[in-house]
Amino acid sequence: MRVLVVGGGGREHAICWKLRQSPELSELFCAPGNPGIARLADCVPLGADEVSRLADFAAEAQIDLTVVGPELPLTLGIVDEFQARGLAIFGPSRAAAELEGSKAFTKQFLARHAIPTAEFVLARDRAEAAAAAARFGLPVVLKADGLAAGKGVVVATEQAQVDEALALFFDDRRFGIAADVVVVEEFLEGEEVSLMALSDGRHLLPFASARDYKRLLDEDRGPNTGGMGSHSPSGVLDGRSAGEALEHILRPTLDGLAAEGRPFTGVLYAGLMKTETGVKVLEFNVRLGDPEAQALMLRLEDDLLPILAAGASGHFGVSRLHFKKEVAAVLVLAAAGYPDLPERGAPIEGLARAEGHPGAVVFHAGTAERDGRIVVAGGRVLNVGATGPDLPAALRVAYAAAAEVSWPGLQMRTDIGRRLVERASLLSEG
Ligand code: AMP
Secondary structure: OEEEEEEOOHHHHHHHHHHHOOOOOOEEEEEEOOOOHHHOOEEOOOOOOOHHHHHHHHHHOOOOEEEEOOHHHHHOOHHHHHHHOOOOEEOOOHHHHHHHHOHHHHHHHHHHOOOOEOOEEEEOOHHHHHHHHHHHOOOEEEEEOOOOOOOOEEEEOOHHHHHHHHHHHHHOOOOHHHHOOEEEEEOOOOEEEEEEEEEEOOOEEEOOOOEEOOEEEHHHEEEEOOOOEEEEOOOOOOHHHHHHHHHHHHHHHHHHHHHOOOOOEEEEEEEEEEEOOEEEEEEEEOOOOOOHHHHHHHHEOOOHHHHHHHHHOOOOOOOOOOEOOOEEEEEEEEOOOOOOOOOOOOEOEOHHHHHHOOOEEEEEOOEEEEOOEEEEOOOEEEEEEEEEOOHHHHHHHHHHHHOOOEOOOOEOOOOOOHHHHHHOOHHHOO
16 A cells, blocks of 8 residues: 655654554655654655645555644645545544634534533633633633644633733734634643544544653643653553543544534544543544654554554444553653744754664654754654553663763653652553
8 A cells, every 4th residue: 555644743753653564555655754754754845734735746646545643734624635536544524623623613512412521601802701711710721712732721720810811812812813712611620631542433443541741841840842751551541431431522522523414534532631520521632642642653553554544434344453561651852942942953963872772762753854964853853762561661761762862952851651650550551
């Protein structure tokens, strides 16, 4: 099969790494890819958001299956464009991708189908939002409706933060039309977990649990990021909660979307809160998490390619995914200045030593090649992953390999998985 992967980060490197192992693969392309991906695939110089040029390429290169990594092309309608041209693609249509593209749509959808989520009000101006926030009391959560690169959510514990958020959304227009509608919602208390599953429109194939670490600094301090590390299993999602989330959230979501004429094919990712009154939806994503995907690809036993190809045509034909018993851990190495203003251009030292480290796998995220050298070219630069019989073993290898790598101002958390190792609670889940 000739396959095109859309995207160029660590998640897409991990997907390419996994697809490369498939005996059914004949040729692998990635747009735009990165220098790490270039060793596994032919990189095509097209941006992930150049939807119609990507379709032109897929038609010309006789691609049998396209797999989409990031959310932006999905919300731009890449799946609709490919399908209209008779090109096979695994991912949700634009209408189904609304689940990530619009928080207002999602909240109303959840309410229509009685799927558990925080109480909410949709506000169209500042006065409405202020009144709703006052009604909920503190703490309260305010969210811009549209895509805001993870920055459109404010959990306000003080009134000043509510005022600041409202000014940002409605007066400064920092998020543009993404904040034309603001979701004001009840603050949920509990433990955050996530669950991802592949869908062919009717069936769900749940992934093993995975957890990511969103804050920049150790002990969950510092600003939010795209993710600074991950491991699988998560250590927080036990079998009972996963079952509850599947039955009460993912399943009815899939059925509800189908009933509304937006059947969902692709990766359904539920961000959840385990509260005293059950598991509730915080948000949906319509693609694999990054860096959770990297940990999951390291553990996935099945050949991913035939599963995605079958899913794209509407029927997986298998009833579950299989994961290695081993634990996978992934560290994110980020540029100086990340997440606000990443400094680009520094040459990366020690990459070959890290890649040669027994048991370690290095995925490229924000790298570029300049004059034959690999340099820093994005916020999150490299992912160093490893598997092991348990979490401490996987972390030992990943940290040892990551220690080989350096550039000025490199940022990396030193405590990925540490709390969990201390609690040693990974034994009871799959
Ligand atoms: P979201 O993008 O909607 O998942 O929000 C980003 C983060 O804000 C979540 O991962 C939670 O940590 C937090 N958050 C969102 N909604 C709520 C809520 N209703 N209650 C408590 N925390 C929330």
